[in-house]
Amino acid sequence: MFGYYLYLAWRSLRRSQGLTALMMLAIGFGVAASMTTYAVFRGVSVDPIPWKSSQLFVPQIDMWGPAQFSGLDPRSGAHEPPDALDYADAMALMRDHRAKWQSAIYAVAPTVLPAGAGRSPIPVFGFGVCSDFFPMLDVPFQYGSGWDARSDPQGAPVIVISDALNREVFGGDNSVGRGIDLDGKDYRVIGVMKPWNPQPMFFDVVDTGGFGGDGPQVFVPLQRALASGMANAGAVNCPKGVQPGAGADGLQESNCAWLAYMIELDDAAAVQKYRQYLDNYAREQQKIGRFAWPPNNRLRDMRAFLDAEHVVPDDTHVSLLVALGLLLVCLINTVGLLLAKFLRRSGEIGVRRALGASRRAIHAQFLTEAAVVGVGGGVLGLLLTAVGVAGVNQVLPPRLAELARIDPALLVLAVAVAVAASLLAGVYPTFRAARVQPAWQLKTN
Known part of the structure; x- marks a missing residue:
């Protein structure tokens, strides 16, 4: 029977081509608006390390006190501590090593001087980190690996470079063991990463804003960088x-917040123990006179920290709600158009009912017609979504617009939304059509 209903739907839609086109346009525009906005929202809110994000945490220590107002915690109402650590606290946490993996993170911008006459210096972006950084974040390697823990305190002159920098400097060969000039100092390459550019750059959103760029190009031991x-x-x-002194020494001696910090904890018990450790650490700082306020720390998992830092811009949430509202308006318009179309066929419905068609058969016939409208609207919505995704860079910053992509999942979702919307739009008109009284219609005709 489904084939027969498709045939009836095709005939009906061909008889009123203008109305059919109008309904498909309404569904198509609504789907395109919602899917384009959803593509942007999905791009900026994706979990960059889903297999491990629940185990990654960012400790925050209040080393400034309530006099330095930095916003309120929406849960407790207490003032927020800084979103990074000063040098003294970061090094204390590193020495105590209460997490499975942990690393202070220092954003740097050195210059690579390639060997060979006539080659231009290459400005690069990277980080000074600790050895735990690489296993903690599952950094992928093309050649070699990160350094071991013995290189951390002594600040060994070793370096991990990106695949892109390796191709630019060494032609893409296995460069492990070779030397590279960084800011006029010699470093030994011990690892070459595979292409790695997580978006958002979750391990240091304070410095990077979370999005944009081609990813880190170099990693060196933190103490070496300093x-x-x-x-x-x-x-x-x-x-x-407070104004820090000049250079890295001035930063280290100040209580300015400038070091990102991330740890890995395996389970809820480990999280609870680390929270207690942070509070005990703050109490120790009270005893020695460094802090004059009760402990006010945070230990947020990665997703919670990204939310606290508003890495996903608020306007993307608003845009998604507006787009869904537009889809709802298109849906209501389609309801009115389908209702008018179906009730115009009351005579046809009366004849079918008089010949023995059940209300269930009428429901199936008209819902099939609504679904065909949805498929047509979905195809149109796909085309308009492609145009919308290609044009989001006109209304959004490039660092956000480039995250919006069309993939098979989005294509399937767009068609599914279109069909579901048209079926929902067809429920009430179909209900009304199935309630047509055949005797009254036959008598009227």
Whole structure:
């Protein structure tokens, strides 16, 4: 019977081509608006490390006190601590090593000087990190690996480089063991990463804003980066009235927040123990006179920290709601058009009912027609979605627009939304059509 209903739907839609086109346009535009906005929202809110994000945490320590107002925690109402650590606290957490993996993270912007006459210096972006960084974040390697823990305190002159930098400097060969000049100092390559550019750059959203760029190109031991005075490429937030001294030494001696910090904890018990450790650490700082306020720490998992930092812009949430509202308006318009179309065929419905067609058969016939409208609207919506995704860079910053992509999942979702919307739009008109009284219609005709 489904084939017969398709045939009836095709005949009906051909008889009123203008109305059919209008309904498909309404569904298509509604689907395109919602799917384009959803593509952007999905791009900026995707979990960059879904297999491990629940185990990654960002500790925050209140080393400034309530006098330095930095927003309120929506849950507790307490003032928020800084979103990064100062050098003293970061190094204390590193020494105590209470997490499975942990690393302080320092954004740097050095310059690579390629060997060979006539080759231009290459400005690069990267991080000073600790050895735990690589296994903690499952950094993928093409050649070699990260350094071991013995290289952390001594600041060994070793470096991990990106695949792109390896191709630019070494032609893509296995460069492990070769030397590279970074800011006029010699480093030994011990690892070459596979292409790795997580979006958002979850391990240091404070400095990077989360999005944009081609990803980190170099990683060096944190102490090496500090000792060599490598240029700071990150944010430095200081309490009111405080100005750090010049260079890396001035930062280390200040209580400015400039080091991102991430840890890995295996389970809820480990999380609870680490929270207790942070509070005990703050109490110790109270005893020695460094803190004059009760412990006010945070230990947020990665997703919660990204939310607290508003990495997903608020306007993308608003845009998604507006687009869904537009889809609802298109749906209501389609309801009115289908209702008018179906009730115009009351005579046909009366004849079918008089010949023995059940209300269930009438429901099936007209819902099939609504589904055909949805498929047509979905195809149109796909085309308009492609146009919309291609044009989002006109209304959004490039770093966000480039995350919106069309993939098979989005295509299937667009068609599914179109068909579901048209079926929902057809429920009430079909209900009314199935309630047509055949005797009254036959008598009238």
